[in-house]
Amino acid sequence: MKKYVFGVDIGGTTVKLGLFDVEGNVLDKWEIPTRTENDGTQILPDIADSIREKMQQMDNDTVIGVGVGAPGPVDSEGVVHRAVNLGWGTFSIKETLENLLNMPVMAGNDANVAALGEMWMGGGRGYKDLVVVTLGTGVGGGIIVNGKMLTGATGAGGEIGHIHVDDAETEVCGCGNKGCLEQYSSATGITRLANRMLASCDDASVLRDGEVSAKSVFDAVKAGDALAIKVAEQFGEYLGNGLAAVAGVTNPEAFVIGGGVSKAGEILLDYIRPHYEKYVFHGSRNAKFTLATLGNDAGIYGAAKLILDLEN
Amino acid sequence: MKKYVFGVDIGGTTVKLGLFDVEGNVLDKWEIPTRTENDGTQILPDIADSIREKMQQMDNDTVIGVGVGAPGPVDSEGVVHRAVNLGWGTFSIKETLENLLNMPVMAGNDANVAALGEMWMGGGRGYKDLVVVTLGTGVGGGIIVNGKMLTGATGAGGEIGHIHVDDAETEVCGCGNKGCLEQYSSATGITRLANRMLASCDDASVLRDGEVSAKSVFDAVKAGDALAIKVAEQFGEYLGNGLAAVAGVTNPEAFVIGGGVSKAGEILLDYIRPHYEKYVFHGSRNAKFTLATLGNDAGIYGAAKLILDLEN
Numbered sequence: 001m002k003k004y005v006f007g008v009d010i011g012g013t014t015v016k017l018g019l020f021d022v023e024g025n026v027l028d029k030w031e032i033p034t035r036t037e038n039d040g041t042q043i044l045p046d047i048a049d050s051i052r053e054k055m056q057q058m059d060n061d062t063v064i065g066v067g068v069g070a071p072g073p074v075d076s077e078g079v080v081h082r083a084v085n086l087g088w089g090t091f092s093i094k095e096t097l098e099n100l101l102n103m104p105v106m107a108g109n110d111a112n113v114a115a116l117g118e119m120w121m122g123g124g125r126g127y128k129d130l131v132v133v134t135l136g137t138g139v140g141g142g143i144i145v146n147g148k149m150l151t152g153a154t155g156a157g158g159e160i161g162h163i164h165v166d167d168a169e170t171e172v173c174g175c176g177n178k179g180c181l182e183q184y185s186s187a188t189g190i191t192r193l194a195n196r197m198l199a200s201c202d203d204a205s206v207l208r209d210g211e212v213s214a215k216s217v218f219d220a221v222k223a224g225d226a227l228a229i230k231v232a233e234q235f236g237e238y239l240g241n242g243l244a245a246v247a248g249v250t251n252p253e254a255f256v257i258g259g260g261v262s263k264a265g266e267i268l269l270d271y272i273r274p275h276y277e278k279y280v281f282h283g284s285r286n287a288k289f290t291l292a293t294l295g296n297d298a299g300i301y302g303a304a305k306l307i308l309d310l311e312n
Numbered sequence: 313m314k315k316y317v318f319g320v321d322i323g324g325t326t327v328k329l330g331l332f333d334v335e336g337n338v339l340d341k342w343e344i345p346t347r348t349e350n351d352g353t354q355i356l357p358d359i360a361d362s363i364r365e366k367m368q369q370m371d372n373d374t375v376i377g378v379g380v381g382a383p384g385p386v387d388s389e390g391v392v393h394r395a396v397n398l399g400w401g402t403f404s405i406k407e408t409l410e411n412l413l414n415m416p417v418m419a420g421n422d423a424n425v426a427a428l429g430e431m432w433m434g435g436g437r438g439y440k441d442l443v444v445v446t447l448g449t450g451v452g453g454g455i456i457v458n459g460k461m462l463t464g465a466t467g468a469g470g471e472i473g474h475i476h477v478d479d480a481e482t483e484v485c486g487c488g489n490k491g492c493l494e495q496y497s498s499a500t501g502i503t504r505l506a507n508r509m510l511a512s513c514d515d516a517s518v519l520r521d522g523e524v525s526a527k528s529v530f531d532a533v534k535a536g537d538a539l540a541i542k543v544a545e546q547f548g549e550y551l552g553n554g555l556a557a558v559a560g561v562t563n564p565e566a567f568v569i570g571g572g573v574s575k576a577g578e579i580l581l582d583y584i585r586p587h588y589e590k591y592v593f594h595g596s597r598n599a600k601f602t603l604a605t606l607g608n609d610a611g612i613y614g615a616a617k618l619i620l621d622l623e624n
Contacts, residue, residue, distance in 0.1 A: 129464060141561075143562075146388065150457055150562060152441060152562055152596075153564055153565040154595055156593060157563040159595055162592075164556060244476060245476065245557045249455065249472060249562060250464055251463075252465055278489075281468060281471045281487060283467070284468055
């Protein structure tokens with residue numbers, strides 16, 4: 001009898017759902033809206049309804065359970081500790097959804113769950129000690145140790161975007177501190193670095209001609225723009241330094257770089273690796289750098305893997 | 313039938329051995345010399361002989377196995393990858409000692425194993441996500457995630473002494489890099505900070521009267537010496553910053569501070585905590601700071617726990 005799992009990735013606007021077999025093939029994939037009104041109380045019932053509907057076409061005995069990724073700290077018991085984007089306070093995702101569906105549920109933080117997905121079926125395949133770095137609006141991290149998510153005491157494991165990397169910073173990060181990795185290596189951070197650089201000199205640059213973004217910076221780098229290359233070096237210096245600190249803690253086999261910024265491709269790694277190697281302890285110098293491959297599906301893959309691991 | 317385990321901590325000069333019951337009571341404790349000649353080939357046979365001798369007074373069936381901590385990177389399979397102090401290259405400690413003793417063996421890096429010891433029976437009791445920081449000649453770290461040692465890909469997990477914390481440093485660390493945490497927060501680092509401070513000003517200080525050491529600095533702090541207090545603030549700023557980075561990765565419940573420097577007592581924590589809280593991501597702000605309690609015995613306790621965990 002073939003067995004199946006559901007993987008669910010809860011975002012601020014939509015919930016992604018996937019049906020997987022145990023080999024990691026996605027058999028079906030769909031989305032429902034995230035109803036954040038009334039403190040998000042309808043979100044889990046909506047998910048339960050959607051899964052039940054899908055199961056009407058299946059034999060119930062064949063479903064192992066449901067894995068869930070949520071945008072907030074989720075501890076190892078499946079309890080979320082405030083997810084502001086969803087209007088959620090503190091409660092057990094696991095217990096609530098188990099009661100709704102009457103089947104096993106596992107839950108984790110979305111970035112950590114996505115890391116599990118990249119390990120299982122994405123850029124981190126073949127590794128069991130890895131760090132998935134998501135360079136998007138912010139810098140997120142998911143850390144896998146010996147094949148398992150590093151959740152941490154309060155579900156804040158892998159929050160590497162707020163590692164301090166610059167004492168001289170005067171602007172405040174969203175977290176309230178100054179000099180966080182996220183201020184330089186996220187899409188927003190790269191834009192900030194580029195605008196600072198443009199304001200500080202009169203050097204010619206294609207970046208002066210249009211809207212500055214992480215994409216326009218790396219497009220300019222590929223076109224050989226000298227100023228953009230300086231920005232990329234700064235980005236790489238900060239990120240290489242930050243990831244070297246991460247490696248000093250977990251000694252991973254590989255870093256998997258994802259998020260919107262990673263669409264720049266392999267060239268991105270060329271700007272990170274040399275700085276990483278400069279700062280890192282020699283025992284971790286040979287860590288591999290690779291790109292994430294699952295994109296926005298990493299969350300549903302990882303959520304599926306989370307519940308699958310219950311069986312093993 | 314009562315069950316027992318042996319815990320072995322291999323140092324550069326002596327090997328510490330302990331016989332434990334499964335509740336963590338140490339029943340016997342002794343040392344043998346570490347014979348590092350001939351590439352340290354005699355070290356494991358000497359340990360095997362010493363354990364066999366002890367076992368002649370016991371019923372063999374009651375011994376679960378032997379745990380070993382060694383001063384070098386040891387991977388999760390029990391393979392050491394060069395231990396320069398012992399003359400060792402790369403080989404399996406686990407297999408070698410299992411063949412000599414015909415019973416289960418587990419091995420790990422000494423700092424990681426000591427962290428397990430502090431969790432089991434020392435300053436980290438009651439926590440399952442913790443970081444043990446050893447402030448001695450260098451800065452060592454042992455990281456416990458969900459009750460298990462974080463070994464890392466090549467056994468270099470927890471090498472937090474080489475996290476980069478100062479871009480302006482001109483002196484080179486033992487590892488070849490510049491600005492490593494160890495350069496400021498080890499016993500040697502504190503002495504260096506104090507000598508720098510003494511050379512940079514003419515302020516009166518009791519530190520001008522004798523030999524400067526980590527101990528003399530913290531003795532002077534306790535006596536209210538203004539210059540020593542400045543040094544302690546610098547030490548705390550660097551260490552607080554470094555430990556905040558560690559927390560950004562693993563989100564521990566607690567930091568347990570050990571090593572020679574920790575003999576200064578609780579006052580040490582007063583200089584670390586405020587800086588940690590300044591730099592750390594809010595999800596980890598409430599981590600506890602506490603002192604290690606097992607001293608030089610942490611290694612044999614942790615080694616015993618390592619083999620005990622096989623049973624569970």
